[in-house]
Amino acid sequence: MSAPRGTGVCIVNKTHEASQKKLDKMDQLGIPLAPLTKYQAVPIQSDEEYLQYWRDHEPYDVAE
Numbered sequence: 001m002s003a004p005r006g007t008g009v010c011i012v013n014k015t016h017e018a019s020q021k022k023l024d025k026m027d028q029l030g031i032p033l034a035p036l037t038k039y040q041a042v043p044i045q046s047d048e049e050y051l052q053y054w055r056d057h058e059p060y061d062v063a064e
Contacts, residue, residue, distance in 0.1 A: 025042060
């Protein structure tokens with residue numbers, strides 16, 4: 001007999017740098033890791049970070 005859909009085990013490897021950064025961001029924002037069945041919107045960057053990115057990486061015309 002198999003487990004019902006959606007009841008699988010999720011493993012989070014905290015030794016991966018990218019995973020640790022995401023977990024740290026969630027912790028800073030007060031977003032719990034569990035329950036995993038509940039969708040959590042996690043902003044990837046603040047408005048200021050977004051604006052700074054585009055100041056540093058100005059769009060260009062691909063024809064140039």
